[in-house]
Amino acid sequence: MARKVAICAVAQTTYARNKWDQRFQGMALEVLEKLREQIDIKFSRHRREVKGIDMSINVSDDVFDARTISDNAMTDVLGAHFGCAEKVAQEGIQAIYYGLAAIASGHCNQVLIIGHCKESQGQSRNMVTHVAFDPFFTRPVGLDFCAAAGLQAQAYAQKSGLNDTQLAKIVVAARQHAAQNPCITELEPLTAEAVMASDMLADPIRKLHAYPVSDGAVGLVLAAEEIARRITKTPVWITGTGNCMDSFFLGDRDLTANFALKQAAQRAYRRAGISDPKSAFDVVELSDQYAYQQPLWAEGLGLCAEGDGARWIDDDGPTRQRVNVSGGMLAGNPLILGGLVRAAEAALQLRAEAGARQVADARTALAHGVMGAAGQFHSVLTLQRD
């Protein structure tokens, strides 16, 4: 029987448009110090017997960081010096999957995860996601994740009837939630009129429908059950996880079918023993990089009925099901940290440490991450407190 694994500590920096005066290491150190305020962090190799962190995972991206092997400048902050260092370059929530696997299998007992990104460093985030495409068939026509999202948004609007008013409602709600989130310091509340008056990026995606460029860092400590019960009073148990990678070429997929997300969700729900996702979660954090994705991913996660996403927005489904009370990705997290921040926010809720954005008596949560063009890769994580 695999061991149970808990999130035992959670910390994050603020997310801001341009932390020009902070280095990656500085942001990560801020996270580490906040984690140390919560639990005693020691690194196992300094002791004869194995105790403390025995695996450090860095979440970072070579192109965003403008240096390859982007984790190798982070070893000191991660406590990975002379230790076991791993890296996740895809989307941060995968680091939890890695850590879970390492602990559940008995290879490790405690795993430290710290992700960082400064999207402000590059000339444009779209230039980074552009090089995710192949150089023969898709890069030459100028594809990047925003362009791919435009194709998906148009297809979903056509299929579901999702309109500009509903999209504005999603953004307005995200900004209201963000006002309660101390990690989001620069976003002002918006009116629906202002959203609907903002410029188009890739029809029907408007500028204010897109997640803002941001810099920041986030960290978690995972531990095996017996350690978790010793080091924290509020362990958040990982009950299920699943992911799925869809086809690379956009034309190979039905962009509105949520194939990979449904697979990822089913894998996580099966492991967690969840049969009715509509009522299973007290809190849901999903990665809405663009406003249209909130109802689309909600359909794929089974939070609302298939094809019902647009009506779900009208009917205040996100409010009733407490979706993205943090503000979600629309409030601004770096692309590669989106899912990891969702997991951190979900864990904060279950630890009753979410402050003004706290959902009363939250016991169960879902965190979702996405990477790749138009939702090529999805991850789903289900969490529960005692």
Added chain:
Amino acid sequence: MTAKADSFIVDGKLALPYQYFAGRTGSRFLIQLRDQKKIQGLRCQTCDKVFVPPRSTCVSCGAKIADHWVEVKNTGTITGHTVIRYEEPHQPVKPPYILALIKLDGADTPLAHIVKGIPLTKVRTGQRVQAVFAKKTTSSILDIDHFRPLEEKPKIELGYSYEALEVGMSASFTKTISETDVYLFAGISGDFNPMHLNEEFAKLTPFGTRIAHGALPQSLIAPVLGMKLPGLGTVIPEITVRFRKPTYFGDTITAIGEVAEKIDARKWVRMELRWLNQKGELVAEGSCLAIPPVPLG
């Protein structure tokens, strides 16, 4: 952002010249596109699916399909679209432009590409487009420079078929013959006979004034036969006319054609022809054979 005097920020640029092997499958596709201007896909016989861009392995069932090349058309249908309005250095054209998913005829997987020639707000799924090949090769998918709306053949409504024609059906065309018409007709035909052009000369003729060329009112039957009855697509192999009265300048002539007989052996019709002036007088009469339209090749 305001950098403080004691803060150092370095400007950098990642720029790495590189070579990237397209793979055997990708190479064949790109070489065919570059040298033959042909678009090829790979077909999975099990799934009955044609992949463009080509894949050596079926995405659906995993079968090896690298040998099952098929040619697909350079025409296709838009299955998805957006308008790119933000500007980035990696874009092949200056925004705003239409980015679309295009399912080529004969392929099952749409291809992402640029569409030009459709107003930005008018692009729709289901629209038919065709590839415009680049003048200069880049050995990439941009050897298709862009797609543009497919020029459909203009839709022609042909006239009555032999089967649709019935004896007694008739049609007409009416026109007033002016001095200008007569002068133009003189130029067209080369018939500058003074009885049509010189009033003083004409006074000496039995008509007492200028008259139109006989073939001028006669020609008014052409719009009847060729554009009305039988109509577009008709061929007239024979026409005979007897002139009964002169046409004077200012006369209004009505040319009338009527189906008189259906010739089943040849699927032709014989038509009676009449020309009347504004007083109802018979100016000319005759008949013709007409080959009604058959579908155009």
